[in-house]
Amino acid sequence: MTPELLQVAAFTVATALAATALAVPPAIAIAWVLARGRFPGRALLETVVSLPLVVPPVATGLLLLYVFGRRGPLGASLASAGLDVVFTWRGVVLAMAVMGLPLVVRTARTAFEQVDARYEQVAATLGARPLRVFFSISLPLAARGVVAGAVLGFARALGEFGATIMIAGNIPGRTRTLATAIYSYTETGRDSQAAAVAAVSIGLAFAAVAISNRLAGAAR
Amino acid sequence: MLMLDVRLVQGAFILNVETGIDARAVALVGPSGAGKTTLLEAIAGLRRPQRGTIAVGDHVLFSSARGVDLAPYLRRVGYVPQDVALFPHMKVRANLLYGAARNRDGRGSGAKRPGLDRILAMLEIESLIERGVTDLSGGERQRVALARALLSAPDLLLLDEPLAAVDVPLRRRIIPYLRRVRDELGVPLVHVSHDLAEVEMLADWVVELDGGRVVRSEKRERPLPSY
Numbered sequence: 001m002t003p004e005l006l007q008v009a010a011f012t013v014a015t016a017l018a019a020t021a022l023a024v025p026p027a028i029a030i031a032w033v034l035a036r037g038r039f040p041g042r043a044l045l046e047t048v049v050s051l052p053l054v055v056p057p058v059a060t061g062l063l064l065l066y067v068f069g070r071r072g073p074l075g076a077s078l079a080s081a082g083l084d085v086v087f088t089w090r091g092v093v094l095a096m097a098v099m100g101l102p103l104v105v106r107t108a109r110t111a112f113e114q115v116d117a118r119y120e121q122v123a124a125t126l127g128a129r130p131l132r133v134f135f136s137i138s139l140p141l142a143a144r145g146v147v148a149g150a151v152l153g154f155a156r157a158l159g160e161f162g163a164t165i166m167i168a169g170n171i172p173g174r175t176r177t178l179a180t181a182i183y184s185y186t187e188t189g190r191d192s193q194a195a196a197v198a199a200v201s202i203g204l205a206f207a208a209v210a211i212s213n214r215l216a217g218a219a220r
Numbered sequence: 221m222l223m224l225d226v227r228l229v230q231g232a233f234i235l236n237v238e239t240g241i242d243a244r245a246v247a248l249v250g251p252s253g254a255g256k257t258t259l260l261e262a263i264a265g266l267r268r269p270q271r272g273t274i275a276v277g278d279h280v281l282f283s284s285a286r287g288v289d290l291a292p293y294l295r296r297v298g299y300v301p302q303d304v305a306l307f308p309h310m311k312v313r314a315n316l317l318y319g320a321a322r323n324r325d326g327r328g329s330g331a332k333r334p335g336l337d338r339i340l341a342m343l344e345i346e347s348l349i350e351r352g353v354t355d356l357s358g359g360e361r362q363r364v365a366l367a368r369a370l371l372s373a374p375d376l377l378l379l380d381e382p383l384a385a386v387d388v389p390l391r392r393r394i395i396p397y398l399r400r401v402r403d404e405l406g407v408p409l410v411h412v413s414h415d416l417a418e419v420e421m422l423a424d425w426v427v428e429l430d431g432g433r434v435v436r437s438e439k440r441e442r443p444l445p446s447y
Contacts, residue, residue, distance in 0.1 A: 118305045121266050124292035125299040126319030126372045136318075140309050 012177040016157035019096030031108035061166025091168030100153030111145020148215035155208035228269040239437040243425030246410045250429035256412045264299040265292035298369030298377040306353040319372025379411040
């Protein structure tokens, strides 16, 4: 493995881990609300959360670019706090998190739905407030499914391309990931390097999906 | 004193119960589908009536007229469902202590705050405390669930067919434990039952439901119908 490939692989794994950490807490909250909540707008929330699965990733990236660009509604205030998103590692993490979120939500939601509501009800009659019920009953009983979802989201983040290249570009040593590296190498005729990066990507994704399946299988 | 005035519509089923009960142990009887479990769930706060009043003594749990609808965690009503619902990811000890925080912080009513040791001894479950809940027999599960509910210092205990899942010899052995709860701890209990012997050994008041309505609510004196 060349130093360059090693750097790209390490950067990709690190940003994918950060993206997973960023996506999992809101994904758990959304999954729980979708599994247990009955409220107006639930179908809309469900649709919006699933959008990144079906909208072209490049379009999602473009939307992120508008929102998090230096003049965007969120990007402006982040930039004034010294946190640039566009064309930085933060953009990579953000793109990966948004693209991985629906997978975490879907898997975690199924896990929450499989938790017998009776346990949550009895916990409440024992004096537990909703937050305690969630952390002591719902989340532990759904834990394997939630972790399986997180691993799946991580795997998705490893391979993220379209949204990443829109918001973070493909800057060697700064925002280049395994997926964008394959694209660059192929475009510039460096086929053997592209193949090596592809092999590393496949190996990492294979391991992540295998772990996810194993956890999801054990949860059933 | 338990005051029940509940109207709860659930699809085609209408629960319409109005009765006042002054007893230590109430048996809730009636054919399947009469609304017994629904009534327990309404008292526990797990189902919301369309209108009415539910009060334990002067503690109003629900009153549509006054806009009161206490959350289950504020009702101080212990509930043991038919399947007992012991938390499968916790050992017996953690299950038992789950509701004991309320007991400790004094929000439970003063006179009914038995400690862990007393409950364990009374229900003879000391030896089970380090076990996983999946290793327990039917009778052990019932007693652990009962202990867990009692340790949360309830003002009222609801038992949904507490003995349905255990065989007849074991029922005869568990009933004395329920009598001890009734007599030694003084926690009023409402139990759904199909077993006349159980009702006779435990209850001093009978509420009979049929089709969502009370067909009798009185001190247990008259013979009981069989279902």
